[in-house]
Amino acid sequence: MPKYFRLFAIGLAAILLVNFPAIAQKKPRQIILILADDLGWKDVGFNGSRYYHTPILDSLAAKSLVFSRAYANASNCAPSRACLMSGAYSARHGVYTVSPPDRGDARTRKLVPSPNEEFLSSDFKTLGKVFQEAGFKTAAMGKWHIGDDPTKQGFDVHKGGGRAGHPKTYFSPYSLKYLSDGPEGEYLTDRVTQESIGFMQENRNEDFFLYIPHFAIHGPLQGKQDLVEKYKKLPPQDGQGANADYAAMVRNLDQNVGKVLEAVKRLGLQDPLIIFSSDNGGIASQSRQWPLRGGKGSYYEGGIRVPLLVNHSGIGAGVSDVPTLLFDLFPTLCDWAKVPIPATQAIDGVSFLNVWKGKTQSDLNERPLYFHFPFYLEAYRGALDDSRDDLFRTRPGSVVIQNNWKLHHYYEDDAYELYDLENDPGERIDLATLEPEKLNGLTALLNHWLTAVDAPVPTQSNTAYEPGFIPAKKKARK
Structure with a gap:
């Protein structure tokens, strides 16, 4: 071998030896966003519940940044999710409620409600689409509800219900469009977690955005029997404990968060960003959110304030009282992952990355x-x-x-x-x-x-309205 070639080869090998460790040690950017359904702000121990047992979430919260004043963008499912996925207020995309918008007896409605979009238009880039375009593997496991098929809205994989707002049953067979039935009696929340862990395993060395929007604890309220029996024996606390199935579903959800955390360790994932929250407040008559008033469907605090924690080695544990809306996650996640925010649509959310890093940002306290x-x-x-x-x-x-x-x-x-x-x-x-x-x-x-924002305000009178009319009470179901 000629001398000059030998020297070149030695030099090249030295360069590779010096730089390979740095290349090999580059961590993939991995995000796990877990979104519960109808889980109230006080339905977790770390926000003060003395009835529900959420030891996994409580332990995770102790190591995370917890937001005491986190708000869903709406008090029911579809609009909250549309705002989260688009980063924008409902006035931008038109998804304000779960259709139909004219609920209740027509004789008790004084106004004709405004028009409503049932699903998020494909004109909007979802969080999934933004990360997909940046080269991330993306998955939506569970409840989508803002379109028919999230694989047409930025997600590589969807195992769940498409447009379905809730399952017919939590026990297989599920009859969900995008999730095959499991063995008879398999539990849906467990299955969604199983599918999520499978995605994590397959993409453990890749950049990924894993969105786990659980169906739980939306109705039908069906808990695993062993947990139901356990909660039937516990006395209610602070207005919580009216329904043992509800409590059992909360506990099972907590257990499934634990399964995800165990899989993170077992698969050797390198410091993923983990976020947990809920799409709106809990149902007041099922689970009081005291001292907060009201629940799902109400714009009192109990209907819109939600649990929110953010966990990562670069984020210090503690509690932040800076008010935040869930759609703030859109620009914040983009900033964290160094992914461009789309310039083709209005983003009303603001980045909380400085707050996550423990820096003071006083303007966020002033933000309406x-x-x-x-x-x-x-x-x-x-x-x-x-x-x-x-x-x-x-x-x-x-x-x-x-x-x-x-x-x-x-x-x-x-x-x-x-x-x-x-x-x-x-x-x-x-x-x-x-x-x-x-x-x-x-x-x-x-x-x-x-x-x-050109928000529609209803002004048209409803001709069916009868002042003072009180509909007969519905008979209680046996």
Whole structure:
């Protein structure tokens, strides 16, 4: 071998030896986003529940950044998920509620509700699409609900229900469009986790975005029998414990988070980013969120405040009281993974990466949070829903939160409610008449936003409306 060639080969080998460890040690970017369904803010131990047992989540929370004031963008399933996946308010994409928008007896509705989009348009790039275009492997395992097939909206793999808002049953056979039935009696939450772990194993050395939107704990309320029997023996606590199946589903969900964490270790995943949250508040009549008022379908705190934790070695453990909306995850995840935010659509969420890293960002405390719902959601159980009236969990209206003050505006009677969340998180003391300056300031802020995003406001009278009409109570199911 010529001398100069020998020297070149030795030099090249030295360069490779020096640089190969750095190349080999480059960690893949891996994100695991677990989203529960209808799990209330206080349905977990780390937010104060003394009834539900969530030891896995509580242990994870102790090692994570927990947001005490995390909000879903809507108080029911589809709009919350559409906002999360698009990074935008409902006014941008038109998904405001789970259709139909005219719930309840027509004789009790004073206004004609605004139009509603059932699904998220393919014109919007979902989080899955953004990561897919950046070369990540992407999967949506469980409940999609904002379109028919997430593999047409940015996900390489979908094992779940497509457009289905809930399963017919939690025990196989499931009859879900995009999930084959398992052995008879197999439990759906376990199966979704099993499919998720399979994806993790297959892509353990790749960049991936794994979205696990569980069906649990949405109805039908069906828990595993051994857990159901356990909770039947436990006395209720703080308004929680009305339904043993509900409690059993919470515990099983917690156990399945544990299975994911165990798989992370077993598969040798290199420090994935793990996020856990819920799509809206819990159902008030099933599980009180005290001191928060109301539950799913309501725009009181119990309907929109949700558990949220973020776990990664680069994120210090602790509790943040900076208010955040779930769609803030869109730009934050893009920033964390160094993936470009799409320039083709409006992104209303803001990046919380500095907050995740423990840095102060005072402007986020000042940021107004908006909620707009120009529709009707009928009551589940009347007064037990802890809503504004016994017929509806909410009527058409809008909400703005800023600096611990919260303003509700209801369109049927042009009524305003004003609450000081710092001193009254349960929204029991209406200060609208006592704080006119604050009322006027927040009203102007809300109206400005509604105009800026061209949000539809219902004004047309409903000809079927009968003032004072009270529908007969439905007979209780046996």
